[in-house]
Amino acid sequence: MPEDTQNTTPVVQTSAPSSRTLWLLVLGLLVIATGYYFWKTPMVPSAPDYSTESTPFTVLVSDNQAFAEATALDDSGQYALAKVKYEEALASAADSQQRAQIKFKIASMDEELGNYVDAIRAYKALVTDPDSYDFIQAYSVQRLGWMFYTYGYEHPEIDAEVFVGEPYASFKEEGDSPATAYRRIFEYASTFRPLAYGEARVADWYANEATLLSDAGSSEEEIAELVEMAKAALARVDADISRVQDDPNEQGIVSSVTIRKGEVLGKLARLGAATEEEAENAFKSGLTLASLGGAGADGYARFHYASYLERISGDTRADEIIALMSPFYRAPESYAQTPAVAFIRSQRNQNTWMHDSLIGIAQMDAAFEAYLISLGWDASLFN
Numbered sequence: 001m002p003e004d005t006q007n008t009t010p011v012v013q014t015s016a017p018s019s020r021t022l023w024l025l026v027l028g029l030l031v032i033a034t035g036y037y038f039w040k041t042p043m044v045p046s047a048p049d050y051s052t053e054s055t056p057f058t059v060l061v062s063d064n065q066a067f068a069e070a071t072a073l074d075d076s077g078q079y080a081l082a083k084v085k086y087e088e089a090l091a092s093a094a095d096s097q098q099r100a101q102i103k104f105k106i107a108s109m110d111e112e113l114g115n116y117v118d119a120i121r122a123y124k125a126l127v128t129d130p131d132s133y134d135f136i137q138a139y140s141v142q143r144l145g146w147m148f149y150t151y152g153y154e155h156p157e158i159d160a161e162v163f164v165g166e167p168y169a170s171f172k173e174e175g176d177s178p179a180t181a182y183r184r185i186f187e188y189a190s191t192f193r194p195l196a197y198g199e200a201r202v203a204d205w206y207a208n209e210a211t212l213l214s215d216a217g218s219s220e221e222e223i224a225e226l227v228e229m230a231k232a233a234l235a236r237v238d239a240d241i242s243r244v245q246d247d248p249n250e251q252g253i254v255s256s257v258t259i260r261k262g263e264v265l266g267k268l269a270r271l272g273a274a275t276e277e278e279a280e281n282a283f284k285s286g287l288t289l290a291s292l293g294g295a296g297a298d299g300y301a302r303f304h305y306a307s308y309l310e311r312i313s314g315d316t317r318a319d320e321i322i323a324l325m326s327p328f329y330r331a332p333e334s335y336a337q338t339p340a341v342a343f344i345r346s347q348r349n350q351n352t353w354m355h356d357s358l359i360g361i362a363q364m365d366a367a368f369e370a371y372l373i374s375l376g377w378d379a380s381l382f383n
Contacts, residue, residue, distance in 0.1 A: 020288035040199065043063055056101040057249040064089050074109070083109035084280065096131040103129065104136050111147060120144060120161045124168070127192075134193045139289045142198045144168075145182045149201075150339050152178075153346035167382055196240035197253055200260035204234035207267035230264060237261060252293065258286035260306045266308055276312065283308055287324075295331070299340025307357040310364075318364040325361055329371040341375070350375040 050056060060067040066128035072086030086105045093099040107122035123140040126132050132140075144162045152158045163172045163181070171184035183205040186198035210226035237257060262282030268274035283305040290298035306324035309317050327337050330343075335341050347355045362369035362382055367380050 001297045002193050034381070048307065050097065052243065052247075053236060055247065055249065056097045057247075060089070060093075060098055060101060063094070064092055066092065070105065074105070074112075079112040083113070091248040097133055097136075099128065099131040100126065100133060100136040102132065104140065107140070108143070109141070116147060116151065116155055116158050117161050120147065120158065121280035122284050124165070138193035138198075140193050141192070142195055143186060145185045145189075145201060146197065148178070148182055151342065153350060154342070179208070181380045190236075191290070196237050196244060196257045197220065199233045199236040199240065200257050200264065203230045203237065203264045204260060204267075206233065207264045210271055213269050219297070223271065225270060227268065230268060231273070234264060241338070255286050255289035255293070255298075255301060258282055258289060259301050260327060262286060263304060266312065279308065295334040296336075296338045296340075299338045300343070303340060303344065303358075304355075307354065310360045311353075315361075315364050321361055322365045322368070325365065325368050329367050332371075344374040348372070348375065348381075 067089035073082035111119035265279035290301035
């Protein structure tokens with residue numbers, strides 16, 4: 001049989017693409033899409049790992065130029081310019097922790113500028129801000145109490161704004177002293193993270209209450225319970241001091257906390273739960289640390305140490321007390337703009353132990369009396 005020589009059109013056989021071909025196609029599309037995304041999206045640095053040695057603050061100073069410039073302006077007292085730079089730094093923050101740190105700094109600039117209501121609202125907002133974390137939340141709440149004790153005597157708008165809204169409104173009950181209401185503020189801060197300053201204030205409140213009960217002849221059991229509460233708060237103070245003492249962003253607080261610890265130990269010494277030597281050593285240490293902060297930075301430490309000596313010894317240690325307080329009038333330019341002088345001025349019309357102690361010091365030193373009068377104190381108070 002001869003072969004069939006009929007012309008036919010060849011048929012090209014096709015088959016489904018292999019899985020390898022599909023995988024390569026998808027990969028190629030992903031590469032193109034990823035390239036397009038990074039072309040259209042600003043580059044943000046990846047979030048670093050934080051630690052005690054490498055905090056959001058230290059990383060920001062190192063990696064965020066605007067933040068570093070803001071910090072330098074902040075340190076030099078140029079708070080308005082610093083606020084602008086902190087706001088600029090916020091745009092290039094690498095993660096939520098850095099954003100929270102910068103927002104806290106912006107609020108603190110409002111505080112430094114005397115915009116107290118704005119600062120309080122910003123601190124409160126940080127407590128519930130999704131960017132916040134436990135340290136920022138604790139510091140934000142604590143700052144409410146700090147502001148009251150630093151500026152509140154002459155700025156009633158601080159106290160009025162602090163207790164607006166919940167949970168803050170519930171911390172101030174009818175008939176409460178300011179100290180009791182702010183103790184609750186500091187205890188609320190501790191629910192996020194126990195911090196040295198707030199815990200020192202809490203310890204002071206319990207030591208004060210124990211002293212009042214002792215003077216009123218209350219039972220030893222009631223007094224002992226309060227003493228133990230004060231000691232427990234002091235233990236939390238010591239634990240947090242060990243954390244912050246080498247942190248450049250926080251170490252400045254150690255001097256004021258150590259001074260407050262001296263106040264607590266002095267009250268506990270009256271109750272036989274500490275010694276006057278322990279208290280005085282704390283005051284000395286706090287003054288030494290405060291002096292490292294430069295001219296005028298030791299004002300609070302000087303007052304508290306001198307006041308402690310005046311309260312426990314009257315005028316028997318007058319020479320030491322005068323030596324502690326004389327820099328206020330010997331170098332007034334160094335202290336004029338400090339919170340310590342604002343505080344001393346604010347006490348001229350207050351019914352507080354600080355007011356009484358300042359009068360006691362003035363009665364030992366005519367030059368200090370004249371200084372108080374120059375701050376607006378009524379001369380008749382010293383007669």
